[in-house]
Amino acid sequence: MTLFKCPRCGATSSSDWVCKCGFPMEIVPEKLIWSVDEREPSIWRYKSLLPHAERIVSLGEGLTDLRRVDGVLVKDETRNPTGSYVDRGSSVMVSSSNMAIGELEFLRDVTISLASYLIASGKEVRVIVNPEEVDVSELLYLSQLKIPISFSVRETRASYENPFMIEGFKTIAYELYEFKGKFDGVVIPSESGILAYGIIKGFRELEEMGLMEMPRIYLVHYSGIGGEFIEFLKSLGARTMSLDTKDTMESFIKLAKMGIYVKPISAMAYSAASRLGSEYVALLTGSSMRRWRVGSFAPLTELQRRILEVMRDGKEMTAYQIWRLVEGATLQGVYKALLKLSRMGLISSERKLYKRRMKRVYRLRTSANRL
Numbered sequence: 001m002t003l004f005k006c007p008r009c010g011a012t013s014s015s016d017w018v019c020k021c022g023f024p025m026e027i028v029p030e031k032l033i034w035s036v037d038e039r040e041p042s043i044w045r046y047k048s049l050l051p052h053a054e055r056i057v058s059l060g061e062g063l064t065d066l067r068r069v070d071g072v073l074v075k076d077e078t079r080n081p082t083g084s085y086v087d088r089g090s091s092v093m094v095s096s097s098n099m100a101i102g103e104l105e106f107l108r109d110v111t112i113s114l115a116s117y118l119i120a121s122g123k124e125v126r127v128i129v130n131p132e133e134v135d136v137s138e139l140l141y142l143s144q145l146k147i148p149i150s151f152s153v154r155e156t157r158a159s160y161e162n163p164f165m166i167e168g169f170k171t172i173a174y175e176l177y178e179f180k181g182k183f184d185g186v187v188i189p190s191e192s193g194i195l196a197y198g199i200i201k202g203f204r205e206l207e208e209m210g211l212m213e214m215p216r217i218y219l220v221h222y223s224g225i226g227g228e229f230i231e232f233l234k235s236l237g238a239r240t241m242s243l244d245t246k247d248t249m250e251s252f253i254k255l256a257k258m259g260i261y262v263k264p265i266s267a268m269a270y271s272a273a274s275r276l277g278s279e280y281v282a283l284l285t286g287s288s289m290r291r292w293r294v295g296s297f298a299p300l301t302e303l304q305r306r307i308l309e310v311m312r313d314g315k316e317m318t319a320y321q322i323w324r325l326v327e328g329a330t331l332q333g334v335y336k337a338l339l340k341l342s343r344m345g346l347i348s349s350e351r352k353l354y355k356r357r358m359k360r361v362y363r364l365r366t367s368a369n370r371l
């Protein structure tokens with residue numbers, strides 16, 4: 001039986017993926033003995049350290065290139081089957097979690113990855129797209145993938161912040177240990193911090209097995225990131241770092257010229273690693289969906305920041321209630337900012353019966369830690 005444990009408060013459960021305290025749970029490994037099946041060209045080479053899988057669903061994720069690009073060590077996660085590190089987590093989730101979800105909320109690269117693995121496992125998948133928030137090029141991309149789409153404004157279960165994804169992400173640490181052994185640190189692009197947490201979990205397990213010491217961990221982030229989960233990662237020793245846009249864009253173009261198409265935040269990781277030293281590894285993330293918004297790279301506006309601040313306690317609110325709290329903005333401005341924050345994945349919204357009328361209510365996502 002899988003045992004879940006909250007990394008913050010220590011509560012355990014045999015079924016909950018999210019702790020009552022709001023943190024994503026992690027899986028407690030049954031035994032920690034380093035073992036690698038060297039013939040297996042995927043994350044499943046570490047099968048004995050991953051959750052039990054009835055049937056492994058793999059598209060060959062993991063074993064991504066580790067090499068130097070202009071002197072900087074990079075781990076190129078764009079080389080995963082759907083172009084994203086998320087494939088590592090999707091493979092574990094679909095193989096090990098008995099997930100019954102056939103409907104996925106559209107979370108861009110996360111959904112593309114998870115849907116690809118669910119389809120490979122023979123499950124029927126439908127992606128629920130909110131017609132008020134999706135943009136047409138994303139819609140076209142989804143339809144080209146021939147993934148059935150339904151339009152609805154309702155929310156479905158979050159598919160990213162969960163213990164199985166974390167197990168998949170920890171294999172990045174295992175690969176760094178297996179193929180590099182010694183290095184000073186890793187620079188990880190971070191938004192919610194889930195990817196970084198998975199990697200840190202992998203290093204902690206390697207440490208517990210007596211194989212290596214925890215390397216230095218740098219989380220690179222868009223300016224303004226913070227909040228509970230990132231603070232928790234800092235309490236585990238992670239440091240945060242943010243570079244300016246110009247620097248990041250120069251790296252973005254440099255990498256693209258070399259055929260490495262990364263998300264802007266990963267270009268920042270590349271710049272940061274080049275400053276930290278030649279034995280720092282920059283983790284490069286990308287996605288098969290090459291349409292990365294510069295908007296989600298730009299720092300939050302003052303109004304967006306104030307809105308996140310008033311939503312901080314996690315309560316649901318209508319746009320009108322939020323507008324009453326933020327002061328000095330127009331209602332239309334608040335609507336625009338809410339749409340932007342939804343697109344950035346920082347808040348969620350759904351239509352609900354509210355005081356006898358159907359209204360859209362907004363809530364801060366648990367991982368929206370950019371305050």
Ligand SMILES: N[C@@H](CCOP(=O)(O)O)C(=O)O
Pocket residue numbers: 189190191192193194195196263265266285286367
């Ligand atoms: N989603 C980011 C990487 C990290 O995301 P996080 O929310 O897990 O911190 C990317 O694709 O670059």
